[in-house]
Amino acid sequence: MILRYILRRLAFLPLTLLLVALATFVVLRLTGNPVDIFLDINRTPEQVEALTKRLHLDLPIPAQFLIFLRDLLHGDFGESLQFSGSAATVVWERAGATFQLAGTALGLAVVLGVTGGIVCAVWRDRAADAVISSIAVAGQSMPSFWLGMLLIEFFALQLHWLPTSGYGDLAHLVLPAITLATILLPNFVLITRTSLLELMGEQFVVTARSKGFSRGRALLTHILPNAVNPVLSFLGIQIGTLMAGSIITETIYAWPGVGRLLINSIFHRDVPVVEAAVFFIATTIALSNLAVDVLQMLIDPRIRRA
């Protein structure tokens, strides 16, 4: 049963990736002349000829797309133009740093966000709720890159507690992880608060309370277990935001991950690496969403039946 569900969801994965492939192909190969995107102004005719051959630009467009797909299936994005080695390897070498940063940030955001949301819902409309909710709404308006700069100004330049940027020991991870977590944190606070408040008005909670359950017991046994799922499905949606945020965070802190590589490669016209990085990010998001769906189904029998 569960296996069949997972298999059915897995069947959608190629479809998503096919759309990503199509989007990448359309954007990078069909808008304007690919030669202009891949090569700079000082190109030689030999370079143009080699590129035409490599990208099969002399073939009709559908055929180009099929060749592009075939290479994708082999994980072959071509050789990187600025690093030695294949684009896929170059991206894969940076993946660990991205996972380290994104994982830490997600953990921080979930733990702090859910705790904050619970506090807001339990003490609704009181001082704690007003303060936390207002900070959360303000946090949603904060450009993450500016927060990053403020943190650098304060903790690195003024207090000299933490390094301004770079990669290495745990101290290097602190500021980037906080910056990236802050992008997600307000959303988690507000979604947890809303789901809890909704549940508190439900009949079964009112019944439990009228049967003499204390507020705390009703919260633990009736409300929190039912709030896991809405928060989880929200987490699934936020994986995209997390990966997008990591592009910006990595750029601020010179974190050697896939996001910074992507931006760098765009400026160096290293299109094979750009394609590989986009695919890496899209695949990570799709697989994480799949994992969240499966987890939700394991937790909630209602989803299994639906």
Add this chain to the structure above:
Amino acid sequence: MTTNMTTSTMKSAKKKRRTLFGKRFKIGVGGAILAIAVLCAIFAPLLAPYDPDTQNLMLRLKPGFWSDKAVAGHFLGTDNYGRDLLSRLIYGSRLSILVGVASMLLSALIGSIAGVIAGLKGGWTEQAIMRFADAQMAFPDILLAILMVAALGGNAINLILVLGISRWMVYARVVFGLTRSLVQRPFVEAANLYGGGDFYVMRRHILPQVAPVLIVVATLQVAQMILQETALSFLGLGLPQPAATWGNILSEGNTRLFIAPWIANFAGLSIIALVWGVNMLGNGLREHYDPKMTGR
């Protein structure tokens, strides 16, 4: 019956409880901030003390009013080329608001049309449109925007196009859900029976019902678009320098963080003030149109 009564009275009692920030406060403050920003944008040439692009290399990186090293006339100090920061920020509001509002309108237009069509037609049309929206939803919008700007190049028109295309699904989903539930309502069925075509039903019955929700979503999206534009500028993929956009000023300030932190700070403050105001306005409007919804 009695239990229903009690829960409903309990709920209404809860609703009456005063919150710290009422919807009037939110709409008032948010609207005021937005109005100030729009006025700045419109009257920039009158308000700005200097031309935003005039350089004065004698007065590079001078701090503003808070420092005794300040130069008279440059209230917020100057940047690396001796340009007046206040003037650049005032002019920057033009591009930020223009790009934010125009891309919101574009994505609202695409998304609403797609959503209404999917809701009215159903079947294969619905599947095609909504599955496509789902797929794009799973792909980070800024990644798509980065790719498109990298391919097309950054100018105001491209930026609006790119941002518009990257967010249409938000509207499509909302409008689709509402349209589908409306289509099954008796007054729409009656209109159909009287011979009202799809277009008539859409104009007369769907749009008026969808409009308030659309206004709320659109307002909140303007804030997102402004943030997105500054993020792209920060990554160096927005309008090319030396265009005075808040994102460009912020990104320039980033490279001078050590010697001239005020550049990044005032640009950041401008962005957060405007985005926070727009968010407040959107949340206030949401409470106004749909009092049942609290918080998010």
